[in-house]
Amino acid sequence: MTQTETVCLRPASTQDVADIVMDAAAAGQTLAVTGNGTRSGFGNPVKADRTLALGGLDQIAFYDPEDLVIRTGVGLTLDELEHMLAAKGQYLPFEPPRYTGLYGTDAQRSTVGGAVATALSGPRRILSGAVRDFVLGVEGVNGQGDVFKAGGRTMKNVTGYDLSKLVTGACGTLAVLTSVTLKVLPAPRAELTLVLPARTLEDDRALFEKIRALPLGVGGLARRVGADGRCEVIIRVEGTAPGVAGNHQVLEALLPTPPRVLEQEESQALWREIRELSCLTPKADELVWRVNLPATAMPAFVDEARRAGCINRFFVDWAGGVVFSTMRGVQPEVDVLRYRKMAEKIGARSMILRAPDAIRSQFGAFPPVAAGVAALEQRTRTAFDPAGIFNPGRMTVQA
Amino acid sequence: MQMPEPSQAIMNQREALAVALRQIVGQEWVISDEAERRPYQCDGITAYMAMPLLVVLPGSAAEVQQILRFCHERGVKVVPRGSGTSLSGGALPLEDGILLVTSRLCNVLEVDAPNRVARVQPGVPNIKISEAVQHLGLCYMPDPSSQLISTIGGNVAENAGGVHCLKYGVTANHILGLEAVLMTGEIIRLGGAYLGAAEGEMDLMGVLTGSEGLLAMVTEIAVRLEPVPEVARVISMSFPSVEEACACVGAIVGAGIIPAGLEFMDRKVLDAVSVLIRETFDSNTAALLLCELDGTAVEVDALVDVVSDVARNQGAIETKVSTTEEERQRIWSSRKLAFSAIGKLCPDYYCTDGTIPRNKLPEVLNKMADMSVKYGLDYANCFHAGDGNLHPIIMYDAAKPGDLEKAEAFGADVLIACVDAGGVLSGEHGVGVEKRDLMTHQFTDIDLNQQQMVKCAFDPAELLNPGKVFPTACRCAEFGRMHVRNGAIRFPDIPRF
Numbered sequence: 005m006t007q008t009e010t011v012c013l014r015p016a017s018t019q020d021v022a023d024i025v026m027d028a029a030a031a032g033q034t035l036a037v038t039g040n041g042t043r044s045g046f047g048n049p050v051k052a053d054r055t056l057a058l059g060g061l062d063q064i065a066f067y068d069p070e071d072l073v074i075r076t077g078v079g080l081t082l083d084e085l086e087h088m089l090a091a092k093g094q095y096l097p098f099e100p101p102r103y104t105g106l107y108g109t110d111a112q113r114s115t116v117g118g119a120v121a122t123a124l125s126g127p128r129r130i131l132s133g134a135v136r137d138f139v140l141g142v143e144g145v146n147g148q149g150d151v152f153k154a155g156g157r158t159m160k161n162v163t164g165y166d167l168s169k170l171v172t173g174a175c176g177t178l179a180v181l182t183s184v185t186l187k188v189l190p191a192p193r194a195e196l197t198l199v200l201p202a203r204t205l206e207d208d209r210a211l212f213e214k215i216r217a218l219p220l221g222v223g224g225l226a227r228r229v230g231a232d233g234r235c236e237v238i239i240r241v242e243g244t245a246p247g248v249a250g251n252h253q254v255l256e257a258l259l260p261t262p263p264r265v266l267e268q269e270e271s272q273a274l275w276r277e278i279r280e281l282s283c284l285t286p287k288a289d290e291l292v293w294r295v296n297l298p299a300t301a302m303p304a305f306v307d308e309a310r311r312a313g314c315i316n317r318f319f320v321d322w323a324g325g326v327v328f329s330t331m332r333g334v335q336p337e338v339d340v341l342r343y344r345k346m347a348e349k350i351g352a353r354s355m356i357l358r359a360p361d362a363i364r365s366q367f368g369a370f371p372p373v374a375a376g377v378a379a380l381e382q383r384t385r386t387a388f389d390p391a392g393i394f395n396p397g398r399m400t401v402q403a
Numbered sequence: 404m405q406m407p408e409p410s411q412a413i414m415n416q417r418e419a420l421a422v423a424l425r426q427i428v429g430q431e432w433v434i435s436d437e438a439e440r441r442p443y444q445c446d447g448i449t450a451y452m453a454m455p456l457l458v459v460l461p462g463s464a465a466e467v468q469q470i471l472r473f474c475h476e477r478g479v480k481v482v483p484r485g486s487g488t489s490l491s492g493g494a495l496p497l498e499d500g501i502l503l504v505t506s507r508l509c510n511v512l513e514v515d516a517p518n519r520v521a522r523v524q525p526g527v528p529n530i531k532i533s534e535a536v537q538h539l540g541l542c543y544m545p546d547p548s549s550q551l552i553s554t555i556g557g558n559v560a561e562n563a564g565g566v567h568c569l570k571y572g573v574t575a576n577h578i579l580g581l582e583a584v585l586m587t588g589e590i591i592r593l594g595g596a597y598l599g600a601a602e603g604e605m606d607l608m609g610v611l612t613g614s615e616g617l618l619a620m621v622t623e624i625a626v627r628l629e630p631v632p633e634v635a636r637v638i639s640m641s642f643p644s645v646e647e648a649c650a651c652v653g654a655i656v657g658a659g660i661i662p663a664g665l666e667f668m669d670r671k672v673l674d675a676v677s678v679l680i681r682e683t684f685d686s687n688t689a690a691l692l693l694c695e696l697d698g699t700a701v702e703v704d705a706l707v708d709v710v711s712d713v714a715r716n717q718g719a720i721e722t723k724v725s726t727t728e729e730e731r732q733r734i735w736s737s738r739k740l741a742f743s744a745i746g747k748l749c750p751d752y753y754c755t756d757g758t759i760p761r762n763k764l765p766e767v768l769n770k771m772a773d774m775s776v777k778y779g780l781d782y783a784n785c786f787h788a789g790d791g792n793l794h795p796i797i798m799y800d801a802a803k804p805g806d807l808e809k810a811e812a813f814g815a816d817v818l819i820a821c822v823d824a825g826g827v828l829s830g831e832h833g834v835g836v837e838k839r840d841l842m843t844h845q846f847t848d849i850d851l852n853q854q855q856m857v858k859c860a861f862d863p864a865e866l867l868n869p870g871k872v873f874p875t876a877c878r879c880a881e882f883g884r885m886h887v888r889n890g891a892i893r894f895p896d897i898p899r900f
């Protein structure tokens with residue numbers, strides 16, 4: 005990262021951002037777009053002339069709990085936001101992970117803008133949806149310094165192109181987001197988690213499938229190595245108190261062994277750990293990966309990758325649809341390509357969550373896309389940022 | 404409704420184009436005869452009509468690819484069409500363009516129950532997906548009222564909603580992968596056939612969804628399947644005033660409940676349907692709410708109690724709860740018949756779909772009453788209250804000179820009131836040609852320019868469904884070289900259509 009050595013600009017308003025961008029565009033300078041920089045290690049490393057730090061844009065425009073909507077500046081921290089929602093019994097259903105444990109940064113400083121720009125969703129993705137499903141509208145500044153808005157604040161909206169989705173997950177390569185409007189939901193009144201010993205990957209995946217086939221509102225199905233070193237399967241049920249109690253009974257009947265039951269706070273703490281990938285405990289020189297794949301392909305994929313030495317430690321979330329793993333940093337140039345190839349072979353999407361800058365620059369942190377799609381992505385970038393001044397190379401590997 | 408001037412040069416090539424297109428799709432799949440083209444002149448909005456140059460029905464994505472490549476080379480415009488139920492004129496033909504209809508692309512290609520995904524062709528009617536997976540206890544959640552006819556391709560293009568989207572989300576929330584053909588004939592594949600297949604790629608799928616056929620022709624869709632809820636029960640709640648019914652909507656959500664559906668009907672609608680369902684409504688009832696709750700039996704019973712309490716506290720005159728599936732269907736029949744019942748009261752009606760923050764419902768509904776007086780046209784209200792999606796039904800008589808224009812003006816006033824209340828022009832029907840010229844009320848020129856730049860990334864020749872959604876052409880060639888300063892209009896000289 006060269007960011008620390010460059011000039012850091014801290015705008016306090018959307019107009020400031022527009023001015024900075026216009027100046028940069030006029031001067032032919034590039035900008036590294038960040039919130040509080042807690043996840044600069046995510047995506048490809050950026051080399052830019054200046055850094056734009058948006059943490060100061062932390063004003064809440066409105067929070068309307070009855071209408072389930074909040075509009076806030078991108079600099080508001082996720083902690084503050086979640087705190088405020090919790091006070092009204094509401095939450096962000098997409099359960100945004102911070103991943104600051106991976107990057108050695110301060111979790112409390114992770115911003116809402118960062119959550120939208122990286123579009124990382126937590127364990128509840130299987131039930132409630134992804135970040136993109138909760139972004140109702142955005143305000144941003146394009147590469148020419150124009151302030152634009154897209155979407156709105158209503159739950160339903162098909163007026164014009166959904167640019168809000170487009171900028172979500174674009175890692176600040178299309179526009180500098182200045183404010184976002186999010187849909188929020190009432191938090192479940194009750195939750196509990198069932199923990200039982202894991203069996204084979206295929207057995208556990210089959211169990212996940214069986215559970216997911218029932219309309220029980222299960223918002224968490226993971227498999228990990230527990231604190232005692234043994235593998236466990238983890239199941240989260242949420243809803244009203246009577247609903248949760250009822251679903252608990254139905255679930256127990258499906259399980260091969262009686263589970264340990266964690267209630268409320270204990271359950272929440274466990275899912276925070278899963279969300280943050282804590283059980284991977286990657287060593288300093290290890291790479292961290294996320295692979296999205298069809299759950300049915302997961303057991304064979306993991307077995308093969310472990311045999312090939314591409315997976316060191318791993319755990320599984322999203323009912324088997326995502327594998328988080330560490331990779332030894334011994335010969336990463338070789339292993340990265342081998343692991344990617346294995347993923348590609350089964351149509352899986354492999355993302356490097358953490359690796360040394362050189363590795364991410366060379367291979368790209370994001371899953372490779374087909375040439376035609378890459379070209380369309382590039383044309384879309386040009387449509388927002390014609391001179392390519394925002395986060396150059398963040399999502400693409402420069403030839 | 405002003406559309407781009409048709410090109411006489413292209414229209415003169417009609418026969419030659421038909422010959423060339425027949426070589427791609429086969430003799431019988433290019434409709435050239437005028438009588439046979441007539442049924443395609445309009446979509447769900449019959450007020451706007453145009454005769455398509457030719458109607459082409461491809462049988463595969465490969466054929467779509469060849470057709471688009473050919474049209475691109477010849478500079479021929481293309482309008483995609485599914486079942487033509489659009490209520491905004493999105494599938495309105497162009498006289499100098501071909502209509503590319505997906506009726507033959509109507510197969511469910513694969514059902515992958517373990518991964519809970521189905522891969523389908525765009526011409527599959529929405530309901531067919533749920534029917535294909537019913538035996539597995541699964542369904543495709545988004546359920547527009549038009550689901551018997553409207554295609555999944557059309558649903559993707561309009562990002563269709565439905566009665567149950569309050570809890571389960573709209574089309575965009577249920578699409579995992581898309582295959583689409585760009586105007587140049589290039590095939591692109593986005594996401595894939597499993598949850599998370601689009602993670603880490605730019606969300607082009609998100610922007611294609613709801614793009615009203617302007618960006619690419621969708622040729623395959625991977626949709627997410629969900630388990631069918633164990634039980635559903637509906638509560639019917641009658642209120643002495645519209646205000647109290649609206650307040651109850653907020654109170655239910657405020658109580659931490661997201662119903663599967665929450666629908667509003669005013670007195671006029673109730674009177675119209677009571678004839679059809681042979682049921683009378685209490686004379687003090689000014690508005691009725693239908694609230695559907697679904698989930699497991701225990702969960703639903705608990706929620707029914709809470710909602711019933713809320714309704715009583717909010718001044719409900721009467722609440723009725725369904726205890727059997729039959730009862731549930733009967734209670735819903737009033738809502739399902741609402742539009743046809745109104746249709747019996749007047750020769751024609753016009754319905755828009757502006758959407759507002761829930762707490763603005765009373766304010767906007769009151770404004771509608773004033774507008775009705777102003778235009779001298781009657782109206783009724785039956786809408787998706789839970790997500791603030793209004794469907795004012797404006798009654799008019801097309802045979803009366805000036806009535807249609809008055810209805811349109813009334814509708815436009817409602818939409819403007821929606822935007823002014825912090826809402827949007829369209830919640831689920833799309834902009835099409837109907838709301839096109841109102842876009843400048845919701846968006847600044849900069850906002851619209853940014854959207855049109857995206858169009859240029861997909862279709863710089865502007866051949867795919869031109870004249871829809873945006874009040875001006877894109878002029879892609881000039882974009883990117885211009886700068887706007889302080890909100891000045893980029894192209895003040897561009898003629899509006």
Ligand SMILES: Cc1cc2nc3c(=O)[nH]c(=O)nc-3n(C[C@H](O)[C@H](O)[C@H](O)COP(=O)(O)OP(=O)(O)OC[C@H]3O[C@@H](n4cnc5c(N)ncnc54)[C@H](O)[C@@H]3O)c2cc1C
Binds near residue numbers: 485546563564616619
């Ligand atoms: C009685 C009735 C009830 C309705 N209820 C609802 C409702 O509850 N919720 C709701 O959201 N809508 C509703 N609608 C509106 C309409 O049904 C939806 O917009 C539907 O999604 C349109 O599907 P279609 O197949 O008829 O598409 P069409 O009308 O044929 O086309 C709609 C748009 O999609 C484009 N298009 C179609 N296929 C493709 C493709 N393969 N690739 C790219 N673009 C394509 C067309 O160019 C056009 O712009 C209703 C309509 C009617 C008549």
